[in-house]
Amino acid sequence: MKATEKVTDEDTIKIFCPRLVLIKNEPGLQWLIGSPFFPPFTIISTLKSIHTSSSSSFPDFIKESDDLRTLLIKGLDVIGALVAGGSSSDDGEKNAREAIGWARKLREFVIGGGGENLENRELIGAVAGLSGGDVKFFVERNGNVTAFDSVVYEENQENFVWERGCLFRCNLPIKMPVYFPVKNEADAEKMYLRAAEAVASSFKDPLATYMVERLSKDISSVPQPVIIRGVDLDFNTDLTNIKLVDDKAAQDSDAKKLTCAHFCLKSKSSPGLISVENADVIQVSVLFNSSGKSPKSSAPLAEYFPALEEARLFFVNFELEVLCYVAKDLLLMSAISKLIVPALVDQFNSMKKAVLPKLLVQHPQLCSYHFNPPGLLHPITVIYELNYGETELKQVEVRRSLHTRLGLPFDRPLLRIANALDFSMMKDGSGNSSKRKGPSLLKDVHIGIPSSGVSGGVVSLVQGSYEYHHYLQDGFDDSVMKLSFSGRFFVLNIHPKL
Numbered sequence: 001m002k003a004t005e006k007v008t009d010e011d012t013i014k015i016f017c018p019r020l021v022l023i024k025n026e027p028g029l030q031w032l033i034g035s036p037f038f039p040p041f042t043i044i045s046t047l048k049s050i051h052t053s054s055s056s057s058f059p060d061f062i063k064e065s066d067d068l069r070t071l072l073i074k075g076l077d078v079i080g081a082l083v084a085g086g087s088s089s090d091d092g093e094k095n096a097r098e099a100i101g102w103a104r105k106l107r108e109f110v111i112g113g114g115g116e117n118l119e120n121r122e123l124i125g126a127v128a129g130l131s132g133g134d135v136k137f138f139v140e141r142n143g144n145v146t147a148f149d150s151v152v153y154e155e156n157q158e159n160f161v162w163e164r165g166c167l168f169r170c171n172l173p174i175k176m177p178v179y180f181p182v183k184n185e186a187d188a189e190k191m192y193l194r195a196a197e198a199v200a201s202s203f204k205d206p207l208a209t210y211m212v213e214r215l216s217k218d219i220s221s222v223p224q225p226v227i228i229r230g231v232d233l234d235f236n237t238d239l240t241n242i243k244l245v246d247d248k249a250a251q252d253s254d255a256k257k258l259t260c261a262h263f264c265l266k267s268k269s270s271p272g273l274i275s276v277e278n279a280d281v282i283q284v285s286v287l288f289n290s291s292g293k294s295p296k297s298s299a300p301l302a303e304y305f306p307a308l309e310e311a312r313l314f315f316v317n318f319e320l321e322v323l324c325y326v327a328k329d330l331l332l333m334s335a336i337s338k339l340i341v342p343a344l345v346d347q348f349n350s351m352k353k354a355v356l357p358k359l360l361v362q363h364p365q366l367c368s369y370h371f372n373p374p375g376l377l378h379p380i381t382v383i384y385e386l387n388y389g390e391t392e393l394k395q396v397e398v399r400r401s402l403h404t405r406l407g408l409p410f411d412r413p414l415l416r417i418a419n420a421l422d423f424s425m426m427k428d429g430s431g432n433s434s435k436r437k438g439p440s441l442l443k444d445v446h447i448g449i450p451s452s453g454v455s456g457g458v459v460s461l462v463q464g465s466y467e468y469h470h471y472l473q474d475g476f477d478d479s480v481m482k483l484s485f486s487g488r489f490f491v492l493n494i495h496p497k498l
Helices: 061-071 092-111 157-163 187-202 247-251 332-358 393-406
Strands: 013-015 028-034 045-048 077-084 123-128 136-141 144-148 151-153 165-181 208-214 226-229 281-288 311-327 366-371 380-385 425-427 434-436 466-469 488-491
Touching: 028 092, 045 393, 061 092, 061 332, 061 380, 061 393, 077 092, 092 123, 092 136, 092 144, 157 165, 165 187, 165 332, 187 332, 208 332, 226 332, 281 332, 311 332, 311 366, 332 366, 332 380, 380 393
Parallel strands: 013 151, 077 123, 165 281
Antiparallel strands: 028 045, 028 077, 123 136, 136 144, 165 311, 208 226, 208 281, 366 380, 425 434, 466 488
């Protein structure tokens, strides 16, 4: 073991997640989540490791990385691990070093060949005993593990995350054709993977074009969309040395110098509006220009490649929808090349892998949804297979495992589709304004209302969120309900099953 380094007073671990989740005091491993856009050693959430290798007590890094690659939105990453278990007599530094080694290996699986120097990354190792007491934190720097005594549990967590960051959203439907010889179905898998590889590489095509615009109901105050071309992008995904740009650059008219702040509101009217659901949302649309300018004058050319034998054609449909957490001071070009494009590639590869076993039968109906469960400061993304609906036993087990990983209770359906975040927008017939699909409803109308001051009064609230409807709203005949108050309420989380 190398000599122990001294830790300066400026070295501090900041914890912004409401709590480090120690589920039912069970021994286990939790991944610590941070962001390259935050100060080092800033923890904003924890995710429980739920897959263990069959041959040892080590995490199953392949399954864990597959899950986290989908679940964690780009802009967030694993910055360490926490080991729960053991006793106070155990070697805390030894356990922390092991946790750091696991976190580093998981990053290798998740990031892959993203260009990051994984060996030099400073990671956190934490150790907690089952008998209670404080969590002990350690940091590995250049191979040396040092204890951190300066640990701060911060308040105003949502302000910290959303005053400095925003959400980028991109949805992209893909209809991928696949040809294979009728007499040799074994080649279907090979042709499918070859076609998928071509699709994944097209996201980084120099001829690809990305249109960036703000999602807003009031388009009168929204900046004009910005066009960014693939030929100008650097697709190295390493974010460890990313440089943020001063706010003044956001005023530049050159698309190459614009930051994400160009599309963000300068300030929120109320502190209560600082949350995931009220975050600045920037939409990215992917366009492909297959007919670029030619340096020479030429006539259109079509090439004919006849099939050597009878072939069959089928299509595989993918509905990609990704979210990314992005610092407002990051260049728009960097947000697209280092976050949006890798997110599209990862989600496409996840869906491609799910379709492969059922390639020549009924393809799984895969849909991605984004959720913000209580206690979590950032959204997560999940992919559901909905051929037989979300109440099918397989999907119930998927949600159950997600509840376990996120430390959510099992008596509330927090990850059902009805509770997904809805960022979908569409323009009305005049093209002068935009609105959300579906009715615009008031949610959790009691929040922010001051106390009535009535002495001896008792406040009773349901658990979870609810929506408020006026009488006969949306054409729903609620007169038979005989309500004695001025509306009806729909409780979002009342169903007791997952």
